[in-house]
Amino acid sequence: MPATLHKPLLLVAFLLVLFAFSNFFSSDRGPVSAAPAPILSVSGEPDVVSASAYAIFALSDGTILASDNTTAVLPIASVTKLATAASIVKNANLEETVTVTTSDLLAEGRAGKLAVGEEYTMRELLFPLLLESSNDAAAVYERATDDAVITQMNQLVEEAGMTTTHFADASGLSDRNVSTVSDLVTFMQYLTKEHQSVLDITRLKTHVGPYSGLVNNSPVIDGGYLGGKHGYTVAADRTLAAVFEEQLGAGPVEVGYVILGSENLVADTEILRSFVRDSVRFE
Known part of the structure; x- marks a missing residue:
């Protein structure tokens, strides 16, 4: 055999031996496992709150992190408007124009700054409904x-x-x-999957409408707020269904809070969020 052929043949033989050895050692190791995904863990219970009922939950899968009195049937006040908005988005012609009438303004409160004779699309009415909790906007939807x-x-x-x-x-x-x-809790998960646009509106701090500017009147809008709705009536007291991004160990986690029958919504929300930051781990 010519000497010039020896080198390529030797190289091929070397590579075959190397391949055999690599297979031998890799088979001993078995399959390579992926790093375990971070999980949520909870220790302790939140401090006492004024609310009649509440839940803290992981938005991704509904895992309850803390709760009390979750099956009590209670009035929910303006948390209702999340369902109003989702129903309008799902069923109405959002480009349809409606004119505000005197009867629309008979509802309690003047939030939303609607006036007789003003014309709005069904889409544009979502902003006073959700940002300023306009009962007048809700009345327009009922009539229309x-x-x-x-x-x-x-x-x-x-x-x-x-x-x-x-x-x-x-x-x-x-x-x-x-x-x-x-x-x-179920509803907030549903909204994020089916009607995220509704929650997106509730995150806005301000909005310039066709006739006036609107300001979000949520008392808990700062600090990781991802959307939701609060409410108040005498019967319901203060209510909230909202989502926040909480920084927990391995990374940010979207955490939902539902609070019903609260005497002090801001204080209760802070107590529950502090519990999450101090006692919930994501690692």
Whole structure:
């Protein structure tokens, strides 16, 4: 054999031996395992809050991190408006124009700054409804849909898997607008999957409408707020369904908070969020 052929043949033989050895040692090691995914762990319980019922939960899968009285059926006040908005987005022609009438302004409160004769698209009314909790905007939706929006709200929550929730109006003023903490946990997960645009509006601090500027009146909008709705009536006291981004160990986690029957919503929210920051680990 010519000498010039020896070198390529030797190289091939070397590579075959190297391949055999690498297979031998890799088979001894077995399959390579991926690093375990971070998990949430909880220690202790939150300090006492004024709320009648509450839950803290991981938005991703609904894991309850802390809770109390989650099955009590309670009025929810303007948390209702999240369902109103989702029903309008799902069922209405958002480009349809409606004109504000005198009857629309008979509802309690002047939030939203609507005036007789002003024209809005169904889409544009979502902003006063959600940012300033306009009962007038809710009244426009009821009139413009011949109250179909209320029927659609009840259908929507049924489709979402909520079994104890019922709506009697689109504003939340009625004490017959009721739910449970457990149902509202389900609802917040549903919103993030099916109607994220509704929560996106609730994150805005301000919005310039066709006739006036609007300011978000949520008392808990700062510090990681990802959207939600608060409310108040005498019967419901103070209520909240909201999502925050919390920095926990291995990274940020989207955590939901539902609070019903609170005497001091800001204080209760801070107590529950402090518990999450101090006692929940993601690692």
